[in-house]
Amino acid sequence: MPYKPASTALQDLVVLDLTHARAGPVCVRQLADWGADVIRVDRTGNPEDFSGRHEADFQNKHRNKRGIALNLKSDEGRAVLYRLAEKADVVVENFRPDVKQRLGFDYETLKSKNPRIILVSISAFGQDGPYKDIPGVDQIVQGMSGLMSVTGEPGRGPMRVGIPIADIVTGLYSALGVLTALIERQKSDQGQWVQASLIESQMFMLDLQAARYLVDGVVPKQVGNEHPSGVPTNTYRTKDGYVNIAPIPYMWPRLCKALGREDLIDHPDYATREVRRSRRKEVNSLIQGIVGEMDTATVTEKLLAAEVPCGPINSIEQAFNDPQVQHLGLVQKVAGSNGKDIALPRQPFRLSRTPSKLTVRTPEFAEHTEEVLAEFGFDPSEIKALRERGAVE
Secondary structure: OOOOOOOOOOOOOOEOOOOOOOOHHHHHHHHHHHOOOEEEEEEEEOOHHHOOOOOHHHHHOOOEEEEEEEEEOOOHHHHHHHHHHHHHHHHEOOOOHHHHHHHOOHHHHHHHHHOOOOEEEEOOOOOOOOOOOOOHHHHHHHHHHOHHHOOOOOOOOHHHOOOOOOHHHHHHHHHHHHHHHHHHHHHHOOOOOEEHHHHHHHHHOOOOHHHHHHOOOOOOOOOOOOOOOOOEEEEOOOOOOOOEEEOOHHHHHHHHOOOOOOHOOOOOOOOOOHHHHHHHHHHHHHOOOOOOOOOOHHHHHHHHHOOOOOOOOOHHHHHHHHHHHHOOOOOOEEEEOOOOEEEEEOOOOOOOOOOOOOOOOOOOOOOHHHHHHHOOOOOOHHHHHHHHHEEOO
16 A cells, blocks of 8 residues: 555655554654654564454554564564664654663664654653653553542542543654654754653643642642632533533623522622632532523523533533534544444644545554565565565564
8 A cells, every 4th residue: 555645744754653552652643644654663473463453442543554564673673674764754662761772773773874863752751760660551640640639529539530641642742742853853954862751741731730839839639520720610410411610700790690690790708719719619509509400401501692611511422423523523434444434533633724634544464564665675575585584574
């Protein structure tokens, strides 16, 4: 299968994908979906590269790529990788920090083959320091970063976020690092080493909670579905479900009018942001008493008519069937390996001139080895010999 760019935005950018798990593939998917020629490098004879390959998660992480398989533990396999790297722009890996040195694709080695190469190394805790060799996955980092200490209801113990958020944000920040390095390379004509870790990304994502601690010395706690500082912002039970209500402080009068309680607008117990904060439980109880007598559609209609942010709590199914989501076309289809279309989420942002699309399915194991090597200058006899010696599959 010749390279079929998913977009012209990053067309002709060549990326070697040595990743596994999630953070690395999320990074590479950003590049693939915007048109980079991504070559996924699987490990020869590795059972992990076969199991689960046709499951939804794997298909979603590795779409818009081509696939080859190399034996990176062999000299010949590494030699093949070096020849690919000579013509590539980016290499992305998320092995433990010492693995790249041991297998010979560390930054200094790759730089000696191609001074313009950008190596992206993703790890749990960084490339150096006391934790560099400790294994770490999303949930471990959610706990260690402090995220679980501010997630969930007070008194119920720590709670993980319902998605692998540390992996995902690390992948996204890594992709941003690639783009930043590429822009810089236009001036210097030199590549560089992009390093990202789950712990750094997740702690940066603490955002306002981190600032509250660093600037004000406040150690944030769990507040459930409430906002840590804005009152009222919460999830409320209705007669037939739940709604989120999240007025900006100046919207307090709008909220009161919409709920038929104009008397609360200037009430001394609720009139200002500060006093509402000090009476958090009371304010939430008051609103719950009003909202609990209405169904979700009525609450939403009343508040949105008053331009107060409000929305239902959807299941994943309801979210994908929401009319706005349907209008935005967040789901695209691509032909699966069995010829039947599979539906996957598209990129969440759009470019007016160079859109992204799902072009090709996730490759089968080593599906494009011969084709890709030929494009990089290997002749048929070389490829045959490499196969026979187990350097490639």
